[in-house]
Amino acid sequence: MGSLNNVETTNKPINPLDPEEFRKQAHLVVDFIADYYSNIEQYPVCSQVKPGFLTETMLKLAPLEPEPIETIMQDVQNHIIPGLTHWESPGFFAFFPCTASIGNFLGEMLITGFNAIPFNWLASPAATELEMVVLEWVLNLLQLPKSFWFSSDGGGVLLGSTCEALVCTLVAAREKKLSKVAAEEGVLEKMVIYCSDQTHFSLKKACGVVGISPQNVRAIVTTKSMNYELSSLALLNAIETDLRSGLIPLYVCLTVGTTQTTAVDPLGTLCEIANRFDMWVHVDAAYAGSACICPEFRHFLDGVEEATSFSFNPHKWFLTTLDCCCLWVKDRTVYTKALSSDPEYLKNKPSESKQVVDYKDWQISLTRRFKAMKLWMVLRMHGASGLREFIRKQVKMAQHFEKLLSRDKRFELVVPRNFATLCFRLLLANQSSCDGDINMLNKQLLESLNATGRVYMTHAVVEGVYVIRVSIGAVLAQDKHVSMLWDLLQEHAEVLLAKYVTPQVISTLV
Numbered sequence: 001m002g003s004l005n006n007v008e009t010t011n012k013p014i015n016p017l018d019p020e021e022f023r024k025q026a027h028l029v030v031d032f033i034a035d036y037y038s039n040i041e042q043y044p045v046c047s048q049v050k051p052g053f054l055t056e057t058m059l060k061l062a063p064l065e066p067e068p069i070e071t072i073m074q075d076v077q078n079h080i081i082p083g084l085t086h087w088e089s090p091g092f093f094a095f096f097p098c099t100a101s102i103g104n105f106l107g108e109m110l111i112t113g114f115n116a117i118p119f120n121w122l123a124s125p126a127a128t129e130l131e132m133v134v135l136e137w138v139l140n141l142l143q144l145p146k147s148f149w150f151s152s153d154g155g156g157v158l159l160g161s162t163c164e165a166l167v168c169t170l171v172a173a174r175e176k177k178l179s180k181v182a183a184e185e186g187v188l189e190k191m192v193i194y195c196s197d198q199t200h201f202s203l204k205k206a207c208g209v210v211g212i213s214p215q216n217v218r219a220i221v222t223t224k225s226m227n228y229e230l231s232s233l234a235l236l237n238a239i240e241t242d243l244r245s246g247l248i249p250l251y252v253c254l255t256v257g258t259t260q261t262t263a264v265d266p267l268g269t270l271c272e273i274a275n276r277f278d279m280w281v282h283v284d285a286a287y288a289g290s291a292c293i294c295p296e297f298r299h300f301l302d303g304v305e306e307a308t309s310f311s312f313n314p315h316k317w318f319l320t321t322l323d324c325c326c327l328w329v330k331d332r333t334v335y336t337k338a339l340s341s342d343p344e345y346l347k348n349k350p351s352e353s354k355q356v357v358d359y360k361d362w363q364i365s366l367t368r369r370f371k372a373m374k375l376w377m378v379l380r381m382h383g384a385s386g387l388r389e390f391i392r393k394q395v396k397m398a399q400h401f402e403k404l405l406s407r408d409k410r411f412e413l414v415v416p417r418n419f420a421t422l423c424f425r426l427l428l429a430n431q432s433s434c435d436g437d438i439n440m441l442n443k444q445l446l447e448s449l450n451a452t453g454r455v456y457m458t459h460a461v462v463e464g465v466y467v468i469r470v471s472i473g474a475v476l477a478q479d480k481h482v483s484m485l486w487d488l489l490q491e492h493a494e495v496l497l498a499k500y501v502t503p504q505v506i507s508t509l510v
């Protein structure tokens with residue numbers, strides 16, 4: 001085992017950043033990744049390893065001596081790849097996509113290459129200003145109102161996740177309200193947050209982080225008859241009920257493209273209600289925001305001009321990998337007042353001049369990555385036209401799959417499709433079969449499809465109905481992969497339906 005004596009046996013001078021070694025070894029890794037993409041279809045989409053597969057086989061201690069890159073890459077091939085779920089596989093239809101691209105990849109290399117940490121302007125002026133440039137580009141592509149921009153009272157920032165955007169905007173909303181209401185004890189306990197029962201679970205988590213009790217989060221029930229959109233009447237009723245109880249409506253989170261069914265809350269009417277009560281309105285378009293750069297999808301954002309803040313994740317469907325969330329706010333003074341700090345060791349002339357943006361005041365942590373570089377590379381290398389073409393191609397494939405499903409009476413499309421995600425289920429011909437039986441059937445269908453290793457899909461449960469979700473978005477997916485999915489689905493549905501002649505049989509098999 002390691003000892004200081006062993007360490008001293010290494011007599012080569014170490015230079016972990018030797019430029020020529022870097023050139024050689026990085027080429028090898030780039031070749032490895034290119035081969036990985038070429039061969040990605042040979043791997044099961046969802047990893048099939050058992051728990052402990054790596055922790056029980058890998059060496060328990062870190063290597064004492066340096067190892068050659070070739071040996072390490074051999075281990076990546078033999079031990080790491082089998083334990084990966086391949087998010088870039090064209091058979092990946094689970095959750096929402098996380099889309100890589102050449103522009104993103106090269107941008108990531110530059111980010112790590114420069115290793116700049118732009119917590120304030122001076123810490124890397126180009127990184128801060130590129131972030132402002134790229135956020136204004138995206139703001140224009142989405143046709144967000146100028147009130148969200150620095151030339152007005154607003155501004156934008158690149159965060160790591162939507163969850164972070166929710167925490168930051170909740171803190172700003174809380175501080176703004178605290179500065180207005182009487183400073184009596186227990187004010188925080190009176191603040192109430194509104195959302196729908198389809199809102200991403202991270203809102204509840206974010207509320208906990210900022211000190212708002214889960215009892216004060218009103219997740220308003222949605223229904224199939226309203227396509228799982230938040231009802232303005234229900235929101236109004238909930239707010240008025242809370243006001244009558246002496247509570248303080250603080251914040252409402254609206255979603256464009258909910259996680260389960262991609263429902264779109266009607267922004268205009270909901271913002272109008274929230275604004276009547278001086279609430280903060282955040283619009284979360286984590287997935288669907290990307291599609292809204294196409295004019296034919298922009299209408300889903302109608303009404304956003306009345307919101308207080310807006311966020312979407314390029315790391316989902318915008319040819320950009322994790323982590324990357326764009327957040328814009330209308331009032332940067334209110335927003336940064338809640339998040340800024342001014343320690344002595346960070347003081348510098350540009351910051352004191354108030355002529356620059358210090359992004360440390362726009363987020364939770366001090367340090368941050370130069371994320372703008374990858375978004376800038378994506379937009380320059382693929383262009384707005386390339387991004388639109390990419391989105392449209394995926395939507396076209398989803399439309400095709402939707403057509404195949406709707407022509408086959410054995411299947412039910414549970415909600416109308418808005419983007420490139422579909423929710424469907426297999427039905428039982430037997431009229432007396434209940435939702436419970438059909439839920440079990442679909443759970444088994446999904447499990448058997450995923451077990452093939454050729455595709456990976458996930459599920460949702462809406463109003464007690466188990467649905468299979470297909471989110472088409474993998475960059476490498478083509479028409480033939482959608483056809484393969486359809487053939488596989490039919491084959492497995494036939495086998496299951498043949499087994500499950502009566503609902504009673506289902507319960508004995510599950």
Ligand SMILES: Cc1ncc(COP(=O)(O)O)c(C=O)c1O
Nearest residue numbers: 161162163200257258259284286
């Ligand atoms: C609508 C919506 N909001 C928020 C999130 C969470 O995003 P993040 O992981 O960036 O916090 C998701 C994730 O899928 C989502 O679909």
